[in-house]
Amino acid sequence: MLRIFAGSSIKKRLRLSVISKYYQQKPPRSWTKILLYTITGLxxxxxxxxxxxxxxxxxxxxxxxxxxxxxxxxxxxxxxxxxxxxxxxxxxxxxxxxxxxxxxxxxxxxxxxxxxxxxxxxxxxxxxxxxxxxxxxxxxxxxxxxxxxxxxxxxxxxxxxxxxxxxxxxxGENPSFVKALLTSHLLLAQTEIRNKCLQGDTVDTHVIDSFDQTGESFGKQQNGLDKKILSSVNVADNNSIDVDSKNGEVVITVPVNSEIWEPFKDEFFNARDLLTSICIATGDLGIAINTKIKTTHWMLLAGCSPGDILISQCNLASLLYLEAEELEVKEVSLKKILKTITKEEFEKNLQDQRKLGLLNFEASSLSYEEYCQNIEKELQATTTSKEKCIELALQAYESVKTVSKKLTPQQHRENAEVGESIALSAYGLGVVHLHLSNYEKAEALLKESILRAKGSGYEELIENAERELAKLNEEKNSDKSIETKNQRDDSDDIELDIQVIKN
The missing domain is CATH 1.25.40 (Serine Threonine Protein Phosphatase 5, Tetratricopeptide repeat)
Structure with missing residues (x-):
């Protein structure tokens, strides 16, 4: 079971960054502080x-x-x-x-x-x-x-x-309006990029295909999502990027053509990230994840800096983890329903809702056994989705560390965000493993994130990692106390059994 307390750090960090100076002649993207932009922070x-x-x-x-x-x-x-x-x-x-x-x-x-x-x-x-x-x-x-x-x-x-x-x-107080506004105007920009691809001497099919894909919800994409989370990206030159899918099963060469994204590349990706954060604010995590997946892919095609791409990948991992937390809450709720609701309570609730006219014919004819079966199916699907989100979050965080190892020393020097993304990925992995009660691994990762954060001057991350380490120690001590108590209880039971046998 996921432990919600540690997740609050990631949630907090998802709302820390501030969009500033958008309106300079060439506004820089705000990647130096992690994760997603907020409306109120503008x-x-x-x-x-x-x-x-x-x-x-x-x-x-x-x-x-x-x-x-x-x-x-x-x-x-x-x-x-x-x-x-x-x-x-x-x-x-x-x-x-x-x-x-x-x-x-x-x-x-x-x-x-x-x-x-x-x-x-x-x-x-x-x-x-x-x-x-x-x-x-x-x-x-x-x-x-x-x-x-x-x-x-x-x-x-x-x-x-x-x-x-x-x-x-x-x-900012009307996120639904802002979401519609961003979506419609971003579509104009995407259409312009697509048209540029068609007008060039060489048709860029990677860009065209990515824009032509339908915007399926995240839930429908989960089964194939691991193929979209990069485990290896080689950005050794400015002409192409070799992308390895999970376990190196497929290698494709993605042509980089930054010109077709200019002069609005910075504004475009700023707007995409703002759209993602609005989806988070309105509770549309599935749409936020789908948006972030596409954004990261387009950043590769646009030739964005390695640091920017890796930070975006960290964002994606954090979103996947947040989705797992949401599914965990739903999972707990469904388990509680199965455990507590009796046949008498079910029939009484059904009768009350019939009187109020809140049920259609299909729902009103549902038996208690059928109701429980439906809850069990929903619970199973929720648990599967939660576990998949955790798996993908771990994979996305790991990909940041893998990709960073393939960058040249010069790329590390020229992209301060690379060091920050490595520190953040270690932190994210530590938090997830802490939630999974993998204490030794979580402790090692959190300590690694502190060392890397110190190396990149990432003071805020140091504080959060130290806080998670303190929670980890509390959790370990708590588990030890419970284990000791259980051992005492088991010992008493055994002694009692022996006495009974002798009699």
Missing amino acids: TVSGYFAYEYLWPHHTFPSSVAKILRKGLWAESEKQNHDYGLALKYYKEALEECDKLLLDHYGDEYTGVQIKIGEMYERLHKLNEANQIYWQIATCYFDCLTNNEIPKSMRSHIIQKDLRIILKLAQLN
Whole structure:
């Protein structure tokens, strides 16, 4: 049985990372702190709006004249008069309309973003949300209706994903809306990547096939999932990746073509990770796992750094473990039902639900024996799925250690995340083995994670691993006490049996 207490550390760590500075000209992916992004953790720098607007865009002179007034008004010399700056930026947008500038162009949207920024500075978040929503809607419609020149599509998709990430921050209390928003706009990006593959001199079938796959739920994919969890990835060059399936049964060469993912590769994978974390927040762990599997695969195809890929694999392992915990809770509940419910209680509950009209004909005619059989079948399926998730989680964590051994010393030096991912995989393996009561193995792995975390300056992981070691010692002592008591009880029973025989 899984021990839920130790799992809280992984759950906590799944919600630690913060998305920051998404809106720089080329936003870096936040991999330095582990696992998945959170909606509430989103932060946005005003640098995004400034870089978006100035000095990279060429404005008509009449617009530029008004913009300079706005920039002056919000400057320190004018005591950051955001209200006055907002007035000037609105005037600049009106001038853009008079000049019939394209609404999807950088100049027009740049002014809109400055308006949104001023609303945020003035704490008028609803108004800011509306202006960003206008931009996102414009981008989506123009991209969908093919109103944007082919040469600009990738650039506009990059800007679109940045705006979507901004909207995700402002609408963090509405995860269902954010999930739908991310899904629809990510689909545009995926379509663009697929089209680029078809337009090239050589058709990249790996990318096309991965995008054409249907989004089955995780539960339906479990039986074949071990073939998708990499046990070996050789990233020795930038042209291809050799991927070994489990036990080295199949070796395929995956061509790396980073160009087709540019210039929005960073924004794309940021949005994918945010979508994963939202699925976790809404309890859709199966969808989160499926999303993470595809994301990790696409990162390979996009030529992402080894450190990024390994961290993503650690994320996948942690998600698989969380799914095992959820299944454990369900398993315990089903066992309790089988153990406690009597035939009398079942028939009484059935009668009460019939009176309330809560049962259909099939359910209302169910016998007590049939009900118990159904629960037993569900329990068996749940237990099997739980054990499979644990197996896959262990496999995914192990793959990180295996892959890291194949990296060159230079790749280790150039990717700080590699060291962090190795430390994290050791920690994750230790936690899982602790839950399985494999104390010696868990202790060795947790101590290894501490040593590796110290080597990579991963202070937060050190604290968590030390906490797990303390729990491990408590668990071992508790088990020893129970074992000693059982031995005493067994000894008493034997002595009593002997006395009875003599009589």
